[in-house]
Amino acid sequence: MTIKDTYDVVVIGAGPGGLAAAISARQNGAADVLIIERDLEPGGILLQCIHNGFGLEVFKQDLPGPSYAQKFIDEALSSGVDLLLDTMVLDITPDRKIFTASRKLGIKEIKAKALVLAMGCRERTRAQVRLPGTRPAGVYTAGTAQRWVNVEGYMPGKRFVILGSGDIGMIMARRLTFEGAKVERVLEVMPFLTGLTRNYVQCLLDYDIELQLQHTVKRIIGNKRVEAIEAVAVDEKWEPIPGSEEIIPCDTLLLSVGLIPENELSRKAGVALDPLTAGPFVDDRFETNVPGVFAAGNVVHVYDLVDWVTQAGLASGKAAALYAVTQEHKTQKKIPIRSGENVHHVVPQHICAESLKDADIKLQLRVKQPVEDPVWVEVRKGANLVARRAERYARPGEMITVTLPVKAYDEVQSADDLTVAIVKR
Numbered sequence: 001m002t003i004k005d006t007y008d009v010v011v012i013g014a015g016p017g018g019l020a021a022a023i024s025a026r027q028n029g030a031a032d033v034l035i036i037e038r039d040l041e042p043g044g045i046l047l048q049c050i051h052n053g054f055g056l057e058v059f060k061q062d063l064p065g066p067s068y069a070q071k072f073i074d075e076a077l078s079s080g081v082d083l084l085l086d087t088m089v090l091d092i093t094p095d096r097k098i099f100t101a102s103r104k105l106g107i108k109e110i111k112a113k114a115l116v117l118a119m120g121c122r123e124r125t126r127a128q129v130r131l132p133g134t135r136p137a138g139v140y141t142a143g144t145a146q147r148w149v150n151v152e153g154y155m156p157g158k159r160f161v162i163l164g165s166g167d168i169g170m171i172m173a174r175r176l177t178f179e180g181a182k183v184e185r186v187l188e189v190m191p192f193l194t195g196l197t198r199n200y201v202q203c204l205l206d207y208d209i210e211l212q213l214q215h216t217v218k219r220i221i222g223n224k225r226v227e228a229i230e231a232v233a234v235d236e237k238w239e240p241i242p243g244s245e246e247i248i249p250c251d252t253l254l255l256s257v258g259l260i261p262e263n264e265l266s267r268k269a270g271v272a273l274d275p276l277t278a279g280p281f282v283d284d285r286f287e288t289n290v291p292g293v294f295a296a297g298n299v300v301h302v303y304d305l306v307d308w309v310t311q312a313g314l315a316s317g318k319a320a321a322l323y324a325v326t327q328e329h330k331t332q333k334k335i336p337i338r339s340g341e342n343v344h345h346v347v348p349q350h351i352c353a354e355s356l357k358d359a360d361i362k363l364q365l366r367v368k369q370p371v372e373d374p375v376w377v378e379v380r381k382g383a384n385l386v387a388r389r390a391e392r393y394a395r396p397g398e399m400i401t402v403t404l405p406v407k408a409y410d411e412v413q414s415a416d417d418l419t420v421a422i423v424k425r
């Protein structure tokens, strides 16, 4: 395969977001599409997610991560997408020049008529949550342990404590138990679960692994290797409660304390980032503030289900293809979407009212605090109700989607902004 100097659409990252964007760009008229991936194989982080639970929305099937990814890899290749693997994107410019480095091609410059950012996210580390104590071996992120166990065939330890009730940590608690390890405890500083309830039930409850809310690690103990951690209960301000300390012997501490969208490249291209999501501000077509630069998947905000990542990829690839073919930036009126009562963030952060003429627009959000009673998720223009959805509960670990229907066009196109809020039913 010869890599050209110019492509209609270039996608950075061959995870589920990037693969879907590339397929959709081809389906929507892009003559040539290239995915650039730093790894040796396409598929992104799904290659190490060998548990099931993927594809329930998109395929109505319960697939392991690699099987879900393979369906899109096959489709991308058969639809004529070029795939440049083992190649790191080092820099991008606002006019969509892409600078790559690889053993095969050295340093290469590629020009994109439209660019899709799909670099995924990375895990928060020990340094970012400032864990005190010595610095022995045996402190890893849950994703590192996932790669070792599922791909490399190593066990990182025998006796574990997991800090954080994020999904990767809970999934690894079960996985390590399958491999004969003892998971002593999962500690969570918040008063609620931060991952999906289904993972709590299937990965912790089913295996009698204890979750302690409002607890954290006060100190890591051990010189060469972790020997124990000191756990402590915290109050609502995360202050340790004196007298609640407990030493838990273990040889490994796994961290599942959040994911951060990978946006170093985005910044270089002048893409504005939302401090609430750490991802780009996007509109309903997933276009960023830089014309012709789109974004899809966990680079935008951390999704709970890969199926939504795929849907975002399909939407951004379609918009990128249209931009590439017409080279036209539609300067439509954009309506900001504000976060109201108990809403942490909403994506997209603004919408083009004109898009509502053709199709519904989905708004996705996360709440700040759990509400265990039935709620309305409401979208309002001032005091006027524009759309709403009933939910049995609202939890921070589970994304909520509320749809603006085509019939709301008249109301929406005259709005200065819209606000999304959680209201008790």
Ligand SMILES: Cc1cc2nc3c(=O)[nH]c(=O)nc-3n(C[C@H](O)[C@H](O)[C@H](O)COP(=O)(O)OP(=O)(O)OC[C@H]3O[C@@H](n4cnc5c(N)ncnc54)[C@H](O)[C@@H]3O)c2cc1C
Binding pocket: 012, 013, 014, 015, 016, 017, 018, 036, 037, 038, 039, 043, 044, 045, 046, 049, 087, 088, 089, 090, 118, 119, 120, 121, 122, 123, 142, 143, 144, 146, 167, 168, 171, 259, 262, 265, 296, 297, 298, 299, 303, 304, 305, 306, 309
């Ligand atoms: C460690 C980890 C484990 C996870 N486990 C689960 C799980 O078990 N279940 C679940 O539902 N979700 C899991 N997730 C969430 C998962 O990331 C998403 O569901 C989904 O994979 C996101 O797709 P994506 O395409 O946005 O990103 P990714 O799948 O992360 O793909 C991004 C791709 O971009 C590439 N890339 C990044 N920067 C560059 C660059 N500069 N140059 C070239 N290529 C680049 C990366 O190598 C990667 O292949 C996990 C996330 C992480 C970080």
